[in-house]
Amino acid sequence: MSSVELEYSGGCQCGAVRYKIAGPLGKASVCHCRMCQKAFGNLAAPLVGVPLTRFRWTRGKPGEFRSSAPVARGFCAHCGTPLYLLEDGDPNIELAICTLDNPNASPPTSQVGIEGKVDWADGLAQLPGRSTNDDNPLAAAGRYHSLQHPDND
Numbered sequence: 097m098s099s100v101e102l103e104y105s106g107g108c109q110c111g112a113v114r115y116k117i118a119g120p121l122g123k124a125s126v127c128h129c130r131m132c133q134k135a136f137g138n139l140a141a142p143l144v145g146v147p148l149t150r151f152r153w154t155r156g157k158p159g160e161f162r163s164s165a166p167v168a169r170g171f172c173a174h175c176g177t178p179l180y181l182l183e184d185g186d187p188n189i190e191l192a193i194c195t196l197d198n199p200n201a202s203p204p205t206s207q208v209g210i211e212g213k214v215d216w217a218d219g220l221a222q223l224p225g226r227s228t229n230d231d232n233p234l235a236a237a238g239r240y241h242s243l244q245h246p247d248n249d
């Protein structure tokens with residue numbers, strides 16, 4: 097998988113909203129601004145620009161919240177997954193990278209909104225790590241099953 101794939105797909109956690117992109121993907125960045133932190137409920141927002149002419153919704157329609165005069169933020173109205181931001185008149189939609197079925201397809205190449213960066217952001221890579229199943233006794237007992245939509249249509 098790489099940035100030269102012809103078509104990309106993605107969607108929200110529950111699968112009510114799905115999309116497709118005719119490649120290639122555009123410029124990817126991580127935004128640390130306070131608005132993206134709130135909209136994503138996260139330390140930052142990884143976003144990739146895609147021309148609207150090559151983007152289409154294939155299932156459902158997102159809800160929208162206007163976070164500022166020119167900017168709408170889209171999310172799944174059913175499960176709440178943040179999906180995009182779109183500035184009025186911008187020919188590119190900024191998609192949440194990790195809603196792609198292959199989030200590794202679009203590695204960010206810059207950081208923006210760094211005035212909002214949380215103090216602990218740069219230390220994350222140095223923290224000790226464990227896999228999900230290490231902390232999930234249900235999985236260990238074979239009694240865990242995901243209700244998340246799979247990473248394909």
Ligand SMILES: [Zn+2]
Pocket residue numbers: 108109110111112113172173174175176177
């Ligand atoms: Zn959803």
Ligand SMILES: [Zn+2]
Pocket residue numbers: 127128129130131132133141209
């Ligand atoms: Zn931002």
